[in-house]
Amino acid sequence: MNMIGTFVKPMHPEGRRFVAIFLVIALALFLMSDFLGWVGLGLTVWCYYFFRDPKRTTPVDSNLFISPADGVVSLIGRAVPPAELGMDGTELTRVSVFMNVFNCHVNRSPIAGTVRKVAYRPGKFFNASLDKASSDNERNSLCIEMQDGRQIAVVQIAGLVARRIVCFVRDDARLEAGERFGLIRFGSRVDVYLPEGVKPLVSVGQTMVAGETVLADMSYDGPARTGRTG
Known part of the structure; x- marks a missing residue:
């Protein structure tokens, strides 16, 4: 579970529609060419990664x-x-x-x-x-x-x-x-x-x-x- 959490981070809701758009484009590219489809899928993963929203531990000190x-x-x-x-x-x-x-x-x-x-x-x-x-x-x-x-x-x-x-x-x-x-x-x-x-x-x-x-x-x-x- 810890290993999965190292690579798979929560995504901020703002990114959902962008990832969906990238995924639709990737699927369409697969109809044209496997190579283009994999490129599109790679960009979809990048888009998800861009909108990641990992938990952070903030120091508690008012100074x-x-x-x-x-x-x-x-x-x-x-x-x-x-x-x-x-x-x-x-x-x-x-x-x-x-x-x-x-x-x-x-x-x-x-x-x-x-x-x-x-x-x-x-x-x-x-x-x-x-x-x-x-x-x-x-x-x-x-x-x-x-x-x-x-x-x-x-x-x-x-x-x-x-x-x-x-x-x-x-x-x-x-x-x-x-x-x-x-x-x-x-x-x-x-x-x-x-x-x-x-x-x-x-x-x-x-x-x-x-x-x-x-x-x-x-x-x-x-x-x-x-x-x-x-």
Whole structure:
């Protein structure tokens, strides 16, 4: 059972119709050619894998910020949260996690809090790993207020392939750390804007696991982390 669970993961309901479409196309391709049919079947398996929604074990500590996405840290730097959230316009430390088409694309809340605003903005579809994707691409932004009243921003950004951002929550929703709040279809990025004074405990190039990898710790007062690739 454990071996099966290693390879077969639950699929998010958002993926059911896409898998069904891929499967119908694969069956049609089999009528034309066995080779094309097997290619179609392989793509169907990939589609199922893309929409996988595995269980995650989230550290229980109100000081911790947890990665909202699977993928790789592509950018860390100072930036102003999206204007449509109506935050005060102060530059905050932004950590960007880039998801390729093989990563799990279910997004999870980095910390417990109340969603004060959800704001969608249409835009372009540049490669999500680029810095300009934060300002130019289609995005869906959340302002989450923590228990102490401080606010953070979490931004779902569509990428070169992605064309649909899905958000499961609305204004005034309560989220727990690691709780699912949305997904992005087929390649994208999630930005987290940390509160002033909170330093990231990750470095550019680091692999992240949504709902599990610690992004930052409000009780940590040391220097920002650096990484070494080897």
